[in-house]
Amino acid sequence: MSKIHVTTSVNGDPTEFLCEADETLLDALRDRLGMTGSKEGCGTGDCGACSVTVDGRLVCSCLMLGAEAEGREIGTIEGMAEGDTLHPLQRKFIEHAALQCGICTPGLLVAAKSLLEKHPDPTEEEARYWLAGNLCRCTGYDKIIRAVMDAAQEMREAS
Secondary structure, X not given: OOOEEEEEEEOOEEEEEEEOOOOEHHHHHHHHOOOOOOOOOOOOOOOOOOEEEEXXXXXXXXXXXXXXXXXXXXXXXXXXXXOOEOOHHHHHHHHOOOOOOOOOHHHHHHHXXXXXXXXXXXXXXXXXXXXXXXOOOOOOOHHHHHHHHHHHHHHHHHO
16 A cells, blocks of 8 residues: 655644555654654544644544645644743643643643633633543543643733
């Protein structure tokens, strides 16, 4: 089977890779581009560990083909921090101890960032609803929601 050439943008950087026709975006990111932040938790779109954004829309990268990234803007956890400066969500996850094993954390952070870009002042109920597609088996959700709400407040005050 011949490989498919994909030209895309990942975290704002023009990127090219070759992938198989049936290869998921998750596998292309991890295996072709070395971006191992997104995790495969289920392979069926049920856990959110592989969450990325595609043209600003939150998606499970295990459900999208790598070839479908052609001409699209992909956002991953690797693009969240600016150099050594953590995104406010990343800092708040640390401050609130909202992470443990790390499998779900990248997907949760990408999903939370997507939420705050669209709704800078979410209610707790909105945050819980938005993150409902991301499963965490270690921390529970209270610390995660507290971290998201605290980051939202900090980000609003900074703007």
